[in-house]
Amino acid sequence: MAGNKKVFIIYYSMYGHVQALARAAKEGIDSVEGMEGVLYQVAETLPVEVLGKMHAPPKPVDVPIIDPHIINQADAFMFGFPTRFGLMCAQMKAFFDATGSHWQNGALVGKPAGLFTSVATQGGGIETTIMTAVTQLAHHGMIFVPPGYSFGAAMFDTNTVKGGAPWGASTLAGADGSRQPSEIELAFATHQGKQLAQVTKKLTA
Numbered sequence: 001m002a003g004n005k006k007v008f009i010i011y012y013s014m015y016g017h018v019q020a021l022a023r024a025a026k027e028g029i030d031s032v033e034g035m036e037g038v039l040y041q042v043a044e045t046l047p048v049e050v051l052g053k054m055h056a057p058p059k060p061v062d063v064p065i066i067d068p069h070i071i072n073q074a075d076a077f078m079f080g081f082p083t084r085f086g087l088m089c090a091q092m093k094a095f096f097d098a099t100g101s102h103w104q105n106g107a108l109v110g111k112p113a114g115l116f117t118s119v120a121t122q123g124g125g126i127e128t129t130i131m132t133a134v135t136q137l138a139h140h141g142m143i144f145v146p147p148g149y150s151f152g153a154a155m156f157d158t159n160t161v162k163g164g165a166p167w168g169a170s171t172l173a174g175a176d177g178s179r180q181p182s183e184i185e186l187a188f189a190t191h192q193g194k195q196l197a198q199v200t201k202k203l204t205a
């Protein structure tokens with residue numbers, strides 16, 4: 001809606017796990033009055049033949065591909081990406097590598113940003129993937145807004161296999177990608193979106 005502050009949720013998802021978290025985060029952002037989450041995918045960089053060999057399903061048609069030139073229009077960001085050997089996937093890095101003009105102009109300085117990810121297995125790189133991505137925010141002068149332990153009691157439950165860290169929302173896809181984000185992981189992403197929207201609202205008031 002016109003007049004709302006915009007949080008761009010910019011993500012890459014090969015098999016849909018990060019995408020599910022992105023949609024859940026949007027719910028949280030939209031629940032804050034005057035705030036709106038806008039979903040964008042980053043451009044694919046792999047050839048169709050390679051995607052076929054990786055059994056990647058088609059990308060959703062309802063989420064536009066982000067044009068890096070327009071991201072200065074956002075009031076805040078959430079960036080989501082699956083891990084690749086403990087770091088953000090190359091598609092997401094290619095997007096960040098196309099934001100040099102904003103860096104040159106200081107266009108993103110002071111904008112709040114949250115990060116979220118998906119891994120296959122426990123210990124697969126939730127913390128390293130998000131922590132290393134903070135470099136992208138730092139160089140742009142963005143303000144990293146981690147959820148910390150604000151999600152509450154569920155973060156202290158060690159009986160359930162689940163993602164969700166002080167660094168940001170996450171899910172475990174399983175070694176073959178068959179595990180889907182659980183209710184608690186989606187709720188975490190919604191919580192993170194809401195928290196980021198609340199912080200953004202205060203900062204931009």
Ligand SMILES: Cc1cc2nc3c(=O)[nH]c(=O)nc-3n(C[C@H](O)[C@H](O)[C@H](O)COP(=O)(O)O)c2cc1C
Pocket residue numbers: 012013014015016017018019082083084085086087118119120121122123124125173177
């Ligand atoms: C080249 C490659 C490297 C990967 N490296 C890791 C890894 O280091 N740790 C891990 O837990 N999962 C790893 N994965 C699994 C992905 O993170 C998993 O497919 C992804 O989280 C699913 O998210 P998506 O459905 O949004 O694409 C890797 C996958 C690929 C293709």
